[in-house]
Amino acid sequence: MNKNHKKAIFVGECMIELNGDISSLGTSNSNMQVNFGGDTYNSAVYFNRLTDHKTNTFYCTALSNDNFSKKMILRFESENLNCEYIRRDGSTPPGLYSIEIDEHGERSFSYWRDQSPSKKIFTGLNGKTLIKNISKADTFYYSGITLGILDEIQQNQLIEIGHTAITSAFDLNYRNQLHSNKEKYKKLFKQINKSIDVHFVSYDDAKDLFNIKSPLEIFEILNNNKNLVLIRYENNIIFRDKYEEIRTIKVPHGEVVDTTAAGDSFNGAFLALFNNNKNIQIEENILNSHSITREVIKHKGAIISKEFMPKLN
Secondary structure, eight states, rough: OOOTTOOOOOOOOOOEEEEEEOOOTTSOOEEEEEEEEEEEHHHHHHHHHOOOOOOOEEEEEOSSSSSSHHHHHHHHHHHTTTTTOOOOOOSSSOEEEEEEEOOTEEEEEEEEEETOOOGGGGGGHHHHHHHHHTTTOOOOEEEHHHHHHHHHHHHHHHHHHHSSSEEEEEEEOTTTTOOOOOOHHHHHHHHHHOOOOOEEEEEHHHHHOOOOOSTTHHHHHHHOOEEEEEEEEEEEEEEETSOOEEEEOOOOSSSSSTTTTTTHHHHHHHHHHHHHHHTTHHHHHHHHHHHHHHHHSOOOSSOGGGGGGOOOO
């Protein structure tokens, strides 16, 4: 690793994923695919595929020494993610979730993450060392899901680490199961907005959390005037950069097979292109990043084969 290179750090939880049709499970065996998945991991992959060669991309999480943890690290390495900031001293396997598809093609999710080692990522002496190592990054990215699995002390530590980065980015990623105390997370997400440079928000998430009726209300709730807020709303990206006026860009999706990583791929691409060229126009960045999303959602699964990655000028 070249120490003169820029450092991009993505923090979160990657989980074991079970995916398949369980409609016959009541009477017979059911075949499900086993994979790995996680929002910040997905973003890290797309960031790393698109970023320049003068940037080291790190995935930061906490795992153990079990076979699933070992395989997960091999997967990270296959995507050329630096694993130096992954704790491996846990005592339990990674968390697990299932995507169940019924006879009508509808998806539902179940989670088993209470014993996930990621929940203790910043605890103990190794946690203190990790905090020191991941502070002052060039690009630092985490999400509401990252935040939601941590206790209050670690949440505050994570927010403070993000504040030390040159470019700190956050995806609200509100999940009702994970953020059941709505009032707490309303305050926490507003607090985070004051200390980050790029805030990615899905209108559907914000609508559920803040009980709003228009995406424009998000700019009133997340009123910082010191950062860039990008809102995914239907076939549009609505954004405001610092004190500038609110603008909207249409981003039609085209063919849709699987939207699992639509937002994750956009976020990773947007941050990579900004990392490559700090002077890139926001509109140009949005359109180029969305071209990645358009391709990703044509395929099943969160991570598409590298051969399908669009070529960006």
